Amino acid sequence: MHVPDGFLDVPTSIATGAVAVAAIAVALPRSRREVADDRGAPLVGIVATVIFAAQMINFPVGAGTSGHLIGGTLAAVLVGPATGLLCLSVVLIVQAFLFADGGVTALGTNITLMGMVTVLVGWGVFRGVIAALPRGRSSLVAASAVGAFVSVPAAAAVFVLLFALGGEVPVPLDAMLAAMVGWHSLIGIGEAVITALIVSAVLATRPDLVHGARFERARRTPRMREAAAA
Template identity: 65%
Template sequence: MHVPDGFLDAPTSIATGVVAAAAVGVALRGARRELDERTAPLAGLAAAFVFAAQMFNFPVGAGTSGHLLGGALAAVLVGPFTAVLCLSVVLLVQALMFADGGITALGTNVVLLGVVGVLAAWLVFRGLQSVLPQRVGLVAPLAAVSAFVAVPTAALAFVGLYAVGGTAPIPLDSLVTAMLGWHTLIGVGEAVITGLVVGSVVAARPDLVHGARRVMGRQELEIRTSPAPTTSTPAAEARP
């Protein structure tokens, strides 16, 4: 979903650049509350994994391929604010070093993948967590569901930007059909990868996973507040 140079007009690209810069500024402040000396290395690993995973494409049919977007994966592992920073750094390096996504479209790509993708995934993840049982074992499946939803959501956001400032001669209805159709399939791959990676990290170190901390706290509270079983002593049983 990396938007190239010239696909959107200059006013739209400038506007998304301003939004992206503001989002990164907010994320810088919010990441201070999400990271500590234990979880900071995980943020670097998450960014490195997303960068590497985006370099590999998987076929989805009819000569079309997709790759990991990484918003849901990063948000669940290190938190939504830190995830925005991770995706922004990845997109910047890809644009400058590999020409993957246009330089003038960098703000657009940050908004689509680093803001819309992360925000949609985190809202779905936390929404499901709030209504389902508080179990660490559900973190990976919920991350997979949020990843599946985030991909077509980001695709629809792109269609919205194209409707405002698109320069390519593509009918809007055809673009909506193509983007939703292919990115729904890409979302399946995104869900599988996200679920497997988050599940692996949760199995090894659930205390480092941002999306599992609140659940772990509630599970510990339930254990501590559960009434202890009452047992009768032989002396008490012998009393008349």
């Protein structure tokens, strides 16, 4: 999913850079509200580190194609969508400047696709699924997995849209859309599995630190909250 230098023209790269800067500017004050106490602050660093390490590991999806965790939904569920975007942005900046993973001129594009799109889509799907499922920890895990799965091909589809606007190489867009969404749907399965495993593990040990679990607790009736406290 990392977009290298030269795939998109200069105006498109500048535009996505502006979108990325605006998204980060909006996320900064919101992140302060998501991480309201000292208990959640260490988890932010842990999430960024886990995503950075996990993106270095590729898994095969067939026909010589491999994928890796993006982590947008995972970060949004664990630390909140605004803080999750900041985590992804830091990871992508370090990768671009220190590891040449994704182009420097395409950094705004990568933050827009892998940060903003995956976080917003994954978080939105997660909230929708949570509202539809019965209460329980398994619902949180399932919603995280569905959000993670949908977020990956969604980011691929947005990339095709950007390429249609400013791609530097003439490629049939229908073929590109089918290939990108098709392969990234397979990658999304791996994203969903990894996300579900990590969210499940954190819920089993420290559910109070999971940002997404706040909405599960908010849906409880007063009687349920009293029973849980007892």
